[in-house]
Amino acid sequence: MSEHIEKNGEILVDVRHLKQYFNINVGWFKTKPLKAVDDVSFSIRRGETLGLVGESGCGKTTVGRSILHLYQPTAGEVVFNGRPIQNRSDIRELRKKATMVFQDPYSSLNPRMTVSDIIGEPLDIHKMYSNKKERMNHVLDLMDQVGLNSEHASRYAHEFSGGQRQRIGIARALALNPEFIVCDEPVSALDVSIQAQVINMFVELQEKMNLTYLFIAHDILVVRHISDRIAVMYLGKMVELADAAEIYDQPLHPYTRSLMSAVPQPDPKVAKANKRIILSGDIPSPLNAPSGCPFRTRCPNAAPCCAEAMPAFNEVKPGHFVACHRVNEL
Amino acid sequence: MREDADMKDFKDIRKKFSMHVDLDAFIPATDEEKAYMVQMRPSSTFFRDGVKRLLKNKVATVSLIVIIVITLSSLIIPLFWPYAFGEQLGIQPGKPVDSSYGNLAPFQYGKTEQERIAAGEKIFPHIFGTDERGRDYFIRVIYGTRISLAVGFFASIIVLIIGMTIGSIAGYCGGAVDLVIMRIVDIIYSLPDMLMVILLASVLKKTLGTALEGTALEKIGTNIISLFIVFGVLYWVSMSRLIRGQILSLREQEYVLASRAAGAKGSWIIRKHLLPNSISVVIISTALQIPNAIFTESFLSFLGLGVNAPMPSLGSLASDALNGLSSYPYRMIIPAIVISLIVLSLNLFGDGLRDAFDPKLRN
Numbered sequence: 093m094s095e096h097i098e099k100n101g102e103i104l105v106d107v108r109h110l111k112q113y114f115n116i117n118v119g120w121f122k123t124k125p126l127k128a129v130d131d132v133s134f135s136i137r138r139g140e141t142l143g144l145v146g147e148s149g150c151g152k153t154t155v156g157r158s159i160l161h162l163y164q165p166t167a168g169e170v171v172f173n174g175r176p177i178q179n180r181s182d183i184r185e186l187r188k189k190a191t192m193v194f195q196d197p198y199s200s201l202n203p204r205m206t207v208s209d210i211i212g213e214p215l216d217i218h219k220m221y222s223n224k225k226e227r228m229n230h231v232l233d234l235m236d237q238v239g240l241n242s243e244h245a246s247r248y249a250h251e252f253s254g255g256q257r258q259r260i261g262i263a264r265a266l267a268l269n270p271e272f273i274v275c276d277e278p279v280s281a282l283d284v285s286i287q288a289q290v291i292n293m294f295v296e297l298q299e300k301m302n303l304t305y306l307f308i309a310h311d312i313l314v315v316r317h318i319s320d321r322i323a324v325m326y327l328g329k330m331v332e333l334a335d336a337a338e339i340y341d342q343p344l345h346p347y348t349r350s351l352m353s354a355v356p357q358p359d360p361k362v363a364k365a366n367k368r369i370i371l372s373g374d375i376p377s378p379l380n381a382p383s384g385c386p387f388r389t390r391c392p393n394a395a396p397c398c399a400e401a402m403p404a405f406n407e408v409k410p411g412h413f414v415a416c417h418r419v420n421e422l
Numbered sequence: 423m424r425e426d427a428d429m430k431d432f433k434d435i436r437k438k439f440s441m442h443v444d445l446d447a448f449i450p451a452t453d454e455e456k457a458y459m460v461q462m463r464p465s466s467t468f469f470r471d472g473v474k475r476l477l478k479n480k481v482a483t484v485s486l487i488v489i490i491v492i493t494l495s496s497l498i499i500p501l502f503w504p505y506a507f508g509e510q511l512g513i514q515p516g517k518p519v520d521s522s523y524g525n526l527a528p529f530q531y532g533k534t535e536q537e538r539i540a541a542g543e544k545i546f547p548h549i550f551g552t553d554e555r556g557r558d559y560f561i562r563v564i565y566g567t568r569i570s571l572a573v574g575f576f577a578s579i580i581v582l583i584i585g586m587t588i589g590s591i592a593g594y595c596g597g598a599v600d601l602v603i604m605r606i607v608d609i610i611y612s613l614p615d616m617l618m619v620i621l622l623a624s625v626l627k628k629t630l631g632t633a634l635e636g637t638a639l640e641k642i643g644t645n646i647i648s649l650f651i652v653f654g655v656l657y658w659v660s661m662s663r664l665i666r667g668q669i670l671s672l673r674e675q676e677y678v679l680a681s682r683a684a685g686a687k688g689s690w691i692i693r694k695h696l697l698p699n700s701i702s703v704v705i706i707s708t709a710l711q712i713p714n715a716i717f718t719e720s721f722l723s724f725l726g727l728g729v730n731a732p733m734p735s736l737g738s739l740a741s742d743a744l745n746g747l748s749s750y751p752y753r754m755i756i757p758a759i760v761i762s763l764i765v766l767s768l769n770l771f772g773d774g775l776r777d778a779f780d781p782k783l784r785n
Binding site: 157160162184187188191192194195196199200201202203204205213214217218261264267268 | 675685
């Protein structure tokens, strides 16, 4: 897939030192910052799909929502289409160009609205039509694009299966003709057979409408299939970012290595030959993150220097970024 | 041609596997059969489902019928009834007071009426007799029902509007706004409400009387207006708490986030997503609020803080009947039965509504 994107293509989304802290009540009057996303920087080129993987609670979803300014970022900057998002009018413009597809197809659709109202809601909000007929035609067109029958327009969301509901969610995301879509685990709530359909639809839509995706998931095979580049997050920080094939075949960060070794292999011979790297312990609480490198408490290669400072996110090979002190030694 | 080839392939497969499975049962469906399987189910809305469930509930349906009958009769009967609620039958201009009309038992007639009956005229009977001033008691009960129902209904609407607005703002804004509003609610909650009702009603009765003079509201009576104010000031708190709780849980739903991601503002989200999803709870608690308001009105009227004489309400009728309780017990019993009937059937109907519309109870 990466063939059609030039290596130095136009950058659509540029995230610079994004931080998202939430204040959590500890005790009666004390609050403590929960560092959900801590100093993350990356950029996405136009027409590209960036996969974002990591385990539950590592801040993947928060990154997606902060980029769309659904949360006001604590610090850092998001540059969309060359324009930094700073004030309300920037956000309003961003809303028309960047949208989101949600994980849970059950809770992301209002049970009191018909399908045509759900899909047409962004049109209603931005008053993108002059009369009802135009709106209806647009909605039916969107339903057609995601493979829904136009007879379903007057039905309610609870009358559909999970895959169809996710299609409704995608049609809603496409309503304003966006350039950038944050896909927040869009297939993890679906059956495997439906996952394939929905993912293929994402790919088709990308080719047809020249969309740019930030594809969040925890299923590495799914991400690998759809992504041009993959970023790996751990405890609110980005630990590795590289081309999909490269990160899959030659992971450099110890956390990524352990993730890749956990991917099931269909061939039993290969599976036997691969050694699984099993991490000990649990992911630490983001409220009490370890000093220095966040991964050092579980890292098989941890050294004293890892506790001292957070490793920088360096480009060790062209296009391959890793945050590890000992990446050159191992 | 192609189909024939398909059929041939299929038969080959059949030869291979026919040992265990009867493959005749697995012939691909023809287009006709497929079309037969597609059934268009009419789209069922949440509201229609709820009504269906409500009508299955016998108690709730009977209660609804009782409410409708009582409401309609209180609205229609005064239109054609030959007596008015304030008309003292014994008093006619230019004639001495005819005391024979006071305290008539049911289906008895006054002196002049008996003379007219003797002359062959037909006189409409006094079904419940008359009170001590010679007023037809039946029409007074009907009129009292109308007043009580109206007070209950409008008081609930006032409570609903105030409670819904404040509750949804508190729930949606959260943080400091929520904190301040909810502490005010707590303070109002902790006041002894009956004491407050009586105090406010008696104070407002005095102060409003002069303020309303000459306006259209004067006709309604200061007492009823002060009742509405009391309800508006005191009883919105439970409604606003309820709505706040609903909104608090609903605003974390992903469809709200999706709406915000599409660029929706706060008022849009409240109107399009939060209120429609909490409307069933709102309807149910309003339905349960009405009997509460009727009861409070009756009780205030009984204490003499209700409607202005000669306008009757069920409470003031019962209060008036207290004097002649041993001689005319039915004058107390009739309004008491009507109050009980209204309150009971509204409560049962409210329960039925909750069973039918509360999404958590759906199975």
